[in-house]
Amino acid sequence: MTGDTVLDIAGLRVGFPRGGEVLHGVDLRVAAGECVAVVGGSGAGKSVLARTLVGLAGEGARADVRADRFTLLGRDATAFTERAWRAARGRDVGLVLQDALGSLDPLRTVGAEVAEALQVRRSLDRATTADRVRAALADAGLDQPEVRARQRSGDLSGGMRQRALIASAVVARPPLLVADEPTTALDATVAARVLDLLARLRDEGTAVVLVTHDLGAVARVADRVVVLRDGVVVEEGLTAALLAAPREEYTRALVDAARLADGPGDVPAAGAPVLTGTGLRRTFPLPGGARVTAVDGVDLTVHAGEAVGLVGESGSGKTTLARMLLAADTPDAGQVLLDGGPWSARPERDRRPARAGVRLVPQDPLGTVDPRLTVRSVLHDALRTAPHPPARADRDAAATALLAAVHLPADVLDRRPRTLSGGQRQRVAIARALASEPRVLLLDEPVSALDVQVQAAVLDLLVELRRTRGVAMVLVSHDLGVVRRVCDRVLVMSGGRVVEEGPVADVLSAPTHAVTRALVAARGI
Structure with a gap:
C-alpha cells in the first residue's frame, strides 16, 4: 500500500549547451512504498532523468533543468543549491549507478x-x-x-x-532510491536477490525509481511503468497491464525484443578443436595473507565454428577462465592449447604473432580505446594485425567493409566512440575484433549494458557471424537467455569449478545441479 508522495515532477525539461534538450516535459510521481520503472531504448533519456532526480544532471557539463513542479519530500527541488543537493544525497535520496568500476x-x-x-x-x-x-x-x-x-x-x-x-x-x-540499471552486471541469481531487496525496501516504505532495460526486472518489482522515447513519456500504466497489452507500437517493440529467439538455428557444424584448456587453476591473494581459488581444475574445449557459453554466479570464475583462454592471465596449473600447440605456456614474444587468431570483445568497449581516436583510426590499427594486412590505400575500404559486416554505415568512420550509442560502440568493438580474421572470439558480457532492442540486434549479429564466417565463440554471460540465443554448449561454473555442462537446450530444460536450477529459476527460462 502506497503512502505520501515522495517525488512529484511535472513538465521536467533538461537540456545541454551542445546536446540540446534531452527531456521534453516529463511527468513523474512516486509515493512511499511504490516502485516506478522507467524503460526505453538507448538515447531515450532514462539516465539523464535518473541523474536529474539526485541533482547530478550535468555529469560535469552545465545542464539547464526546468520544471513546472519538482518536489522532493515536499520541498521545492528547483530551488536547491549544490550544497542542498549534497545534503539531500544519501539522506533523502540514494543513487545506484550502472558503472560500478x-x-x-x-x-x-x-x-x-x-x-x-x-x-x-x-x-x-x-x-x-x-x-x-x-x-x-x-x-x-x-x-x-x-x-x-x-x-x-x-x-x-x-x-x-x-x-x-x-x-x-x-x-x-533514504526515503527515495533511484536505481539506474542496478542489475546490469549481475548474474541471474544475484540479480534476483537484489530485486528482492528493492522489493523489500519498497514494502518497508521506500519510494523506488527503477531505470532499466530489463523487462523481467520490471515485471518482478515495479508497480507502475513509464515508457520514455526521445525524452518524451509515450506510455505509462500499471506493470502487469502494460506488459501484457501495450498500447503504443514503440512499447510493443520493446516487449517483443525482450523475448529472445531460441537457439542459433542453422549454423556450420563444429570442426576440429581450436582452443583447449586442461586442468586450469588460478588463485589470487586476499587481505591477511590468505588466497582465494578463482578457477580450480577446469577442462574446456572449443571447436571450430561452435559457440560455448560460460555462465555462473558473480565470482564463480568465468571471467578469470576467459582471461586464461585469451592468454591475458597465466594459470597457476594446467595449460591452454591453441590448435594443439602451447598457448598459455609460450612467452608473449612468441605468442604475439598468433594473437590475431583469438580476439576479445569486452563488456565496456569505451574503456578499451583511446577516446581521442576516431573509429577510422581504431579500425586501421586493428587491420594492421590481420594475417594479410591491406595496403595503406586500401584500409578505408577494408574498414568500411568491417562496418558493413556489423551493419554500421560508413559515416561512422569519422566519429569518436564517445559520440556513439552503446549498441553502436559494441558493434565497433566486434568489427575491431573481426579485423584480424580471428578463428575464436571471446565475448565478455557483450550485451549486458544494452537495452532490449539493441541487445537482440547484437545477438542476431553474432549468430549471423557464426553463419557467414564460421568463427568460434566463447560467450561469458550472466544471462541464460543470451547464451540460449547464441550458443551450442554451455558450462555452468560455481566456486571456480564446472558443475554442469552440455548442449544448451538439454542443460536449460533439465538442469541437474542446484546452481544451474537456481540460475534457470531466477531467469524464468
Whole structure:
C-alpha cells in the first residue's frame, strides 16, 4: 500500500549547451512504498532523468533543468543549491549507478565507501557503523561481508562491485532510491536477490525509481511503468497491464525484443578443436595473507565454428577462465592449447604473432580505446594485425567493409566512440575484433549494458557471424537467455569449478545441479 508522495515532477525539461534538450516535459510521481520503472531504448533519456532526480544532471557539463513542479519530500527541488543537493544525497535520496568500476574509489576499501553514506547520521558510533555496513553488504548479496568490507574495488568482480554500490545507496535507508540499471552486471541469481531487496525496501516504505532495460526486472518489482522515447513519456500504466497489452507500437517493440529467439538455428557444424584448456587453476591473494581459488581444475574445449557459453554466479570464475583462454592471465596449473600447440605456456614474444587468431570483445568497449581516436583510426590499427594486412590505400575500404559486416554505415568512420550509442560502440568493438580474421572470439558480457532492442540486434549479429564466417565463440554471460540465443554448449561454473555442462537446450530444460536450477529459476527460462 502506497503512502505520501515522495517525488512529484511535472513538465521536467533538461537540456545541454551542445546536446540540446534531452527531456521534453516529463511527468513523474512516486509515493512511499511504490516502485516506478522507467524503460526505453538507448538515447531515450532514462539516465539523464535518473541523474536529474539526485541533482547530478550535468555529469560535469552545465545542464539547464526546468520544471513546472519538482518536489522532493515536499520541498521545492528547483530551488536547491549544490550544497542542498549534497545534503539531500544519501539522506533523502540514494543513487545506484550502472558503472560500478568508475563509481568506486580504487584507493579506498569497500567498507569505507559504504560507511561514507552514513556520515549524514553523525550520531552513529564506529561499532554501529561497522555493523550497518556489514548488514548492507550482506543485504546487497555479497558473501563474507566482513572480508569484502576490507577489500578494494579492484579486488572484486564486476558483479561484486555493483553490489557494493547498491549497499552504499541503501545503507542510510533514504526515503527515495533511484536505481539506474542496478542489475546490469549481475548474474541471474544475484540479480534476483537484489530485486528482492528493492522489493523489500519498497514494502518497508521506500519510494523506488527503477531505470532499466530489463523487462523481467520490471515485471518482478515495479508497480507502475513509464515508457520514455526521445525524452518524451509515450506510455505509462500499471506493470502487469502494460506488459501484457501495450498500447503504443514503440512499447510493443520493446516487449517483443525482450523475448529472445531460441537457439542459433542453422549454423556450420563444429570442426576440429581450436582452443583447449586442461586442468586450469588460478588463485589470487586476499587481505591477511590468505588466497582465494578463482578457477580450480577446469577442462574446456572449443571447436571450430561452435559457440560455448560460460555462465555462473558473480565470482564463480568465468571471467578469470576467459582471461586464461585469451592468454591475458597465466594459470597457476594446467595449460591452454591453441590448435594443439602451447598457448598459455609460450612467452608473449612468441605468442604475439598468433594473437590475431583469438580476439576479445569486452563488456565496456569505451574503456578499451583511446577516446581521442576516431573509429577510422581504431579500425586501421586493428587491420594492421590481420594475417594479410591491406595496403595503406586500401584500409578505408577494408574498414568500411568491417562496418558493413556489423551493419554500421560508413559515416561512422569519422566519429569518436564517445559520440556513439552503446549498441553502436559494441558493434565497433566486434568489427575491431573481426579485423584480424580471428578463428575464436571471446565475448565478455557483450550485451549486458544494452537495452532490449539493441541487445537482440547484437545477438542476431553474432549468430549471423557464426553463419557467414564460421568463427568460434566463447560467450561469458550472466544471462541464460543470451547464451540460449547464441550458443551450442554451455558450462555452468560455481566456486571456480564446472558443475554442469552440455548442449544448451538439454542443460536449460533439465538442469541437474542446484546452481544451474537456481540460475534457470531466477531467469524464468
